[in-house]
Amino acid sequence: MELTANITGNILICRVKGELDHHTAEEFRTFVDYNMENNPVKHLLLDLTHLSFMDSSGIGALIGRYKKVSSTGGRVMVVNENKQVSRVFEVSGIYEIIKSYSSISKAINDI
Amino acid sequence: MELTANITGNILICRVKGELDHHTAEEFRTFVDYNMENNPVKHLLLDLTHLSFMDSSGIGALIGRYKKVSSTGGRVMVVNENKQVSRVFEVSGIYEIIKSYSSISKAINDI
Amino acid sequence: MNAKNYMVLIIPSKSQNEAFARVATAAFAAQLDPTIEELADIKTAVSEAVTNSIIHGYEDSEGEITIKCRMDEYGVEIEIRDEGKGIQDVEQARQPLYTSKPELERSGMGFTVMETFMDEVEVYSEKEKGTVILMRKKFASLAKEQGVSGNEG
Amino acid sequence: MNAKNYMVLIIPSKSQNEAFARVATAAFAAQLDPTIEELADIKTAVSEAVTNSIIHGYEDSEGEITIKCRMDEYGVEIEIRDEGKGIQDVEQARQPLYTSKPELERSGMGFTVMETFMDEVEVYSEKEKGTVILMRKKFASLAKEQGVSGNEG
Ligand SMILES: Nc1ncnc2c1ncn2[C@@H]1O[C@H](COP(=O)(O)OP(=O)(O)O)[C@@H](O)[C@H]1O
Ligand SMILES: Nc1ncnc2c1ncn2[C@@H]1O[C@H](COP(=O)(O)OP(=O)(O)O)[C@@H](O)[C@H]1O
Numbered sequence: 001m002e003l004t005a006n007i008t009g010n011i012l013i014c015r016v017k018g019e020l021d022h023h024t025a026e027e028f029r030t031f032v033d034y035n036m037e038n039n040p041v042k043h044l045l046l047d048l049t050h051l052s053f054m055d056s057s058g059i060g061a062l063i064g065r066y067k068k069v070s071s072t073g074g075r076v077m078v079v080n081e082n083k084q085v086s087r088v089f090e091v092s093g094i095y096e097i098i099k100s101y102s103s104i105s106k107a108i109n110d111i
Numbered sequence: 112m113e114l115t116a117n118i119t120g121n122i123l124i125c126r127v128k129g130e131l132d133h134h135t136a137e138e139f140r141t142f143v144d145y146n147m148e149n150n151p152v153k154h155l156l157l158d159l160t161h162l163s164f165m166d167s168s169g170i171g172a173l174i175g176r177y178k179k180v181s182s183t184g185g186r187v188m189v190v191n192e193n194k195q196v197s198r199v200f201e202v203s204g205i206y207e208i209i210k211s212y213s214s215i216s217k218a219i220n221d222i
Numbered sequence: 223m224n225a226k227n228y229m230v231l232i233i234p235s236k237s238q239n240e241a242f243a244r245v246a247t248a249a250f251a252a253q254l255d256p257t258i259e260e261l262a263d264i265k266t267a268v269s270e271a272v273t274n275s276i277i278h279g280y281e282d283s284e285g286e287i288t289i290k291c292r293m294d295e296y297g298v299e300i301e302i303r304d305e306g307k308g309i310q311d312v313e314q315a316r317q318p319l320y321t322s323k324p325e326l327e328r329s330g331m332g333f334t335v336m337e338t339f340m341d342e343v344e345v346y347s348e349k350e351k352g353t354v355i356l357m358r359k360k361f362a363s364l365a366k367e368q369g370v371s372g373n374e375g
Numbered sequence: 376m377n378a379k380n381y382m383v384l385i386i387p388s389k390s391q392n393e394a395f396a397r398v399a400t401a402a403f404a405a406q407l408d409p410t411i412e413e414l415a416d417i418k419t420a421v422s423e424a425v426t427n428s429i430i431h432g433y434e435d436s437e438g439e440i441t442i443k444c445r446m447d448e449y450g451v452e453i454e455i456r457d458e459g460k461g462i463q464d465v466e467q468a469r470q471p472l473y474t475s476k477p478e479l480e481r482s483g484m485g486f487t488v489m490e491t492f493m494d495e496v497e498v499y500s501e502k503e504k505g506t507v508i509l510m511r512k513k514f515a516s517l518a519k520e521q522g523v524s525g526n527e528g
Contacts, residue, residue, distance in 0.1 A: 022273040023237035055269040060329035084262040133426040134390035166422040171482035195415040232383040246399045
């Protein structure tokens with residue numbers, strides 16, 4: 001898993017590359033939480049363009065981030081998830097709390 | 112394994128796509144022998160650009176073709192094999208009887 | 223020929239093997255020429271079952287997970303077995319959102335994902351003995367070969 | 376953590392499993408971040424040993440082939456075992472160009488390929504009992520971690 005973070009206004013844009021499962025979830029959690037806490041940001045935008053696989057452990061990690069971010073009034077958004085990832089999102093009903101966009105700029109414009 | 116054959120002058124140009132191992136060797140043998148026997152050709156040129164894997168079962172199949180083709184005065188040539196294939200060629204000493212070229216035109220010009 | 227093919231894969235319950243388990247199972251199933259989506263479904267379901275054996279079955283100890291994959295006329299049957307702590311109430315465990323480990327940020331959606339992505343999911347479990355998940359997936363390409371989908375032109 | 380990882384893979388001796396066996400073993404070994412060439416070497420050596428079990432070990436009958444792969448500090452150890460007819464004269468079998476089945480267009484280069492592509496190859500065989508091939512491959516990346524290659528800048 002490769003994680004990179006960028007800041008645009010009050011949004012942390014985190015690019016997630018590789019596979020998000022139970023094995024990599026800890027790294028994802030630590031990285032996102034650290035960057036949310038140590039930067040002047042409110043919202044979390046996850047760029048999933050290069051996320052090739054995710055399962056329900058990933059859903060658990062996303063819900064965990066959602067709880068933290070929304071507790072301080074922020075939003076969690078995802079961009080460009082592939083079909084496999086999108087099917088796991090659908091099954092778990094997570095689109096109800098985390099909205100998906102086809103591009104980073106569309107997500108930013110929607111805040 | 113995907114096999115296609117073309118004829119240029121008295122040369123059968125056979126493109127080999129996929130993996131050449133014991134499992135696929137039979138198909139390779141049958142295809143090449145059939146096309147050598149049923150066309151007015153003398154030489155065999157194997158385009159290995161899309162051969163992703165080969166082991167010593169492939170070497171056996173190549174030596175078998177070499178014996179048939181050379182018995183009627185023809186040559187066997189290969190083009191553009193990848194590194195893994197080339198290492199198996201080297202270990203088995205097959206470059207002594209089957210010459211390698213970087214392009215089809217170079218192989219044809221050398222006949 | 224495919225019909226009788228099978229594989230058995232044994233791995234220790236390390237989280238790093240989750241990716242290997244799903245890749246190996248998918249590579250085996252790929253012999254039947256499933257669609258990309260069918261293959262992704264298998265990967266996801268296997269990932270769920272193997273992860274459960276690691277987290278819930280063996281918890282902090284280490285044990286072995288056995289993955290069996292058999293081909294039949296319609297597709298694949300996949301069995302994932304651990305000798306871990308077992309499930310007390312299987313019906314409850316299969317409920318969407320139910321998890322016994324919310325403190326680990328589990329979503330409780332593992333069984334729901336398996337049921338959605340596979341055609342059949344059976345769960346056999348005994349307290350302190352272990353758990354067996356048996357899943358089946360039919361492939362569209364084989365349904366055609368069997369003539370199940372009727373006329374083809 | 377990697378050091379104690381292992382996998383056991385059992386497959387029937389069908390030629391269609393040759394590709395699966397090498398892909399699965401390579402996928403497992405990939406956890407240690409070998410180079411592309413090291414991975415190709417492993418694929419090739421596994422392909423040779425598994426093919427031999429199918430053609431020579433079990434000939435026209437069907438039996439099981441067991442592939443074990445263990446990680447150690449330096450790389451991987453791969454064991455390929457069949458319960459087939461065994462090798463009478465291992466020293467002769469390992470000679471380049473020696474084959475007992477020239478009529479099948481065998482090149483007799485299987486053992487030579489294994490020996491060239493792996494760091495160590497051991498052969499244990501008993502007539503009518505079966506054959507075990509034990510191969511080891513060191514990975515350059517691990518040699519560095521172990522400090523074997525000395526100064527690094
Ligand atoms: N292999 C297993 N061994 C023991 N308990 C299990 C196993 N698989 C599932 N369970 C139990 O079933 C529950 C629901 O599983 P699941 O739907 O995958 O959700 P999650 O893994 O997110 O908890 C788990 O929380 C656990 O209590
Ligand atoms: N698993 C095995 N069981 C029985 N005999 C074997 C086995 N592996 C190798 N042999 C014997 O060793 C010989 C040499 O093997 P190899 O170098 O791979 O060449 P090839 O497979 O082309 O014959 C074989 O021809 C066979 O007689």
